[in-house]
Amino acid sequence: MKAFTTMRSHGLWLNHDKSIVCAILGICIGDVFLYRIELRVVGFHGKPQVGIDYLPGSMSLNRELIATSVIVSGGYEGNINEGDVIILSGHGGHDKNPRQVFHHKLEGGDLAMETSIHYGIEVRVVRGVRYEDTSSTLF
Numbered sequence: 001m002k003a004f005t006t007m008r009s010h011g012l013w014l015n016h017d018k019s020i021v022c023a024i025l026g027i028c029i030g031d032v033f034l035y036r037i038e039l040r041v042v043g044f045h046g047k048p049q050v051g052i053d054y055l056p057g058s059m060s061l062n063r064e065l066i067a068t069s070v071i072v073s074g075g076y077e078g079n080i081n082e083g084d085v086i087i088l089s090g091h092g093g094h095d096k097n098p099r100q101v102f103h104h105k106l107e108g109g110d111l112a113m114e115t116s117i118h119y120g121i122e123v124r125v126v127r128g129v130r131y132e133d134t135s136s137t138l139f
Helices: 002-009 034-041 108-119
Strands: 054-057 065-070 124-127
Touching: 002 034, 034 065, 054 108, 065 108
Parallel strands: 065 124
Antiparallel strands: 054 065
């Protein structure tokens, strides 16, 4: 967090002034990140505490929310990650366990994913990998 704060205060974040839809220059499939905050520093996923990152309607041409990236880390019941097929239970609606406790409204990250699917817009996927002997997750 100290490095994150120092980089931010010195303007060393990449793509900090914009959200990029699709690929990020210099980030390749298979690149490994130790912390979610690193994804923010390079402009890959701007919301470290949220699974679905998106552009607000004010930043998209059609004035609709557009999903830019999603983190899939197996943290929610109902999510399925089978490599080329991902089923998400949605943004929010979970308790601390993390069980699904109420239905979602089509807003925020869920609406952004729906819009991106509707228009065929690619969404970056970050897969979290948890190691058996530790509580650490790599992204």
